[in-house]
Amino acid sequence: MGTFVIEGGHQLKGKIQPQGAKNEALQILCAVLLTPEQVTINNIPDIVDVNKLIALLKKLGVKINKIGSGSYTFKADEVNLKYLESAEFKEDGRGLRGSIMIVGPLLARFGKGYIPKPGGDKIGRRRLDTHFEGFINLGAKFRYNREDYFYGVEAEKLKGTYMLLDEASVTGTANIVMAAVLAEGTTTIYNAACEPYLQQLCKMLNRMGAKITGVGSNMLTIEGVDSLGGTEHRMLPDMIEIGSWIGLAAMTKSELTITNVSWDDLGQIPNVFRKLGITVEKQGDDIHIPAHTDGYEIQSYIDGSILTVADAPWPGFTPDLLSIVLVVATQARGSVLVHQKMFESRLFFVDKLIDMGAKIILCDPHRATVIGHDFKSTLKATTMTSPDIRAGVSLLIAALSAKGTSTIHNIEQIDRGYENIDERLRAIGAKITRVEGN
Incomplete structure (x- = not known):
């Protein structure tokens, strides 16, 4: 040490x-999983938590190229879903709290998302209920293996709905938004977090072809689309x-x-x-x-x-x-x-x-x-x-x-x-x- x-x-x-903003980076990097097209991200901080997430995305099959200091391209056109069920993933995902935010994009695009209980700061309880209740509201089936603390959600097709979040969780809101952008119909999220970093995520998703309104407020309305394209984004x-x-x-x-x-x-x-x-x-x-x-x-x-x-x-x-x-x-x-x-x-x-x-x-x-x-x-x-x-x-x-x-x-x-x-x-x-x- x-x-x-x-x-x-x-x-x-x-x-x-x-x-560049750490808490924005953890959301934005997971959003690259929503499209097979290239996404360019600038002002990525060179810090342990972000680098761990980039390594995790690479193991998932995302093609990653560093094009400059803090600038990378990502292309998730050949995602390796088998990695999600491997012992290696259980170990890699456990070491990073931000890994929870890969679940929403994977669920939206591939119909399933898994995650081991994430680590992170020892600052008390940090519940994941908001994330998974949101996915269940969108029609996903939830399962939890208590023996190895492994969470999973699966759905053939997510369907838009109205939901009132139990807390204005930033990561919870981000995860649900990323799931809802490819859902069928309209999703309304009330008591949504409205941090600048979440606003950044919504603006990026809209540039990719999502239809999100109410950005910056505590009520987001998301009209689902069939697919998203590539974009370029700069971190705050x-x-x-x-x-x-x-x-x-x-x-x-x-x-x-x-x-x-x-x-x-x-x-x-x-x-x-x-x-x-x-x-x-x-x-x-x-x-x-x-x-x-x-x-x-x-x-x-x-x-x-x-x-x-x-x-x-x-x-x-x-x-x-x-x-x-x-x-x-x-x-x-x-x-x-x-x-x-x-x-x-x-x-x-x-x-x-x-x-x-x-x-x-x-x-x-x-x-x-x-x-x-x-x-x-x-x-x-x-x-x-x-x-x-x-x-x-x-x-x-x-x-x-x-x-x-x-x-x-x-x-x-x-x-x-x-x-x-x-x-x-x-x-x-x-x-x-x-x-x-x-």
Whole structure:
């Protein structure tokens, strides 16, 4: 297992460009299975989770060519369905949570889709019910082998229907949309997720010949078509990475410019960081963060009560940035309550921050109160282990702001979501070294 060694307490300076969006990539890549024609995708992030999915598609028989940095062509004209029933697939699919999204396209085009229980972050329960209930509503038969945790859906022909999702699941909505585009008749999905990445998927499918309306709302209407064609698509920048760099700039009192951020797709993110007292300036399509040499002060509500930052389905604040908010608050003036509603284990990394000297009260698995230091005492360097992607980056930001040398183990978790993060941080002045494990 790899390790980062970080010498903290240094100001950073310069420009940093966000990678392509991880969570968009996992949806878009699965959509290539919907057509035998060539699909070209640009701005694909070079990260572990995405590369695992590309390898999985290759084993499924998709012809894949790299045509440039972050650009690939995909052609699924000879899909190997036998691979889905192999022991190799059970092992490959289990290692990646995003593999669940191959099921919808396979079901739509070939009448069957299988998946082992996927892995991913250890952040609590992440149900798959929404996905499979959607497929069943479209007329698929569901089966589940409890002995080896293997799921399957089969249908001779999917039929459009009305459905109300039990939760506005992003991956669930994406999977059902990909199944419904080739179904017979009209499908209406209410309580659909409406994240920018899902909007990107719908726009791409429409360019391929799908008929999806209501894009950007929580009610999608999909008129089924007989077949889809090829297209070219470009990923949005990763909004989670953008939020991470905003937090990094504030914590290290650094002047940073985050380039080409697609401001229109950032939703609440700039506003939430502004509520923490961070200056977030719009410069064209860039974000400029000036050096916060005098620190930053958390706003209170109008009645003077403590600020609460909570996650919610889009257009609410994304849960993936709550761990960044929590770390940033440790050096603010004032206090904030962080309420993580969606995942019950995502706040458990705060014990590492408490070890570093942060003032955090973990109220329960979902809520933490942070009392900021206002830089009057810095966080102290320590040795820690990354439990998941987002907590890992939060700990990395804490280490970059701390006095002394910190060590972070299990950095494979960070590599799952952030492309060449150590190289890119060194380019703006960070003292970070990657040490490969045995």
